[in-house]
Amino acid sequence: MSEFTHFNDQGRAKMVDISAKETTVRTALAKSSVELTKEVYDKITNHEIGKGDVLSVAQVAGIMAAKQTANVIPMCHPIPIKGVDIDFDWEIGENKYVLLISATVKTKGSTGVEMEALTSASIAALTVYDMCKAVDKGMVIGPTYLVEKTGGKSGDFHREES
Template sequence: MKKGDVLAVAQVAGIMASKNTSNIIPMCHPIALQGVNIAFDWEKEEQGYRLRIETEAKTKGSTGVEMEALTAASVTALTVYDMCKAIDKGMMIGPTFLVEKTGGVSSDDYKRQVKQTDRD
């Protein structure tokens, strides 16, 4: 790509976005993140390929980091779109959803049973 390594740039953008979530989303307070991981998985489909983006955010604090993980996933996807739009204007983004949350003092753990229909 002209603009560089798409997935590497998107990964950096996602990590940077997760660290700035409180500046992007009103009423979301800053959290000291211990780590943000972003993984990519290409899935073959009938009409081409789908890029699956999974993010994981960690903290030692008592607040959940769902918004940081979701922000990372969203900005990562937007960056891929921006860098590839000249090649394929028919790209689509979505769905975006929380798969799992553990820890935190104010809420129970959460785990979504991911089905194919969730991804469509």
């Protein structure tokens, strides 16, 4: 594991200086999920949720969240987001309905977009919960995790998915 870099000489938190880092294209893909009931699944897919089109609102919320990451996570640098894309898929089994959320974020800069992708996927999931909680407060969010990242000094990362 690499050395932690977010502490100053006094052991207090600091924002890392990235001014000397090379500008490169960087991408990150994060995933999250929302486990829900058949009733909620039916209402989402039939556009019967009273607050509106759940997946469209969650998509916009996830995009907005990626752009606001530095405002809610203290040591994140504000970075120029070049692109955000969010995909939704369904995993349906016997009495199991899971909304799968994938958030891809891209920049050209001197720091990565892993936190932006994770924030995007998380907020998309939370938005689904918010829009559907009147139907079922028992939905479960997660897991949320980084699938891959490219670019930068530390190189690429690709999670082994099972």
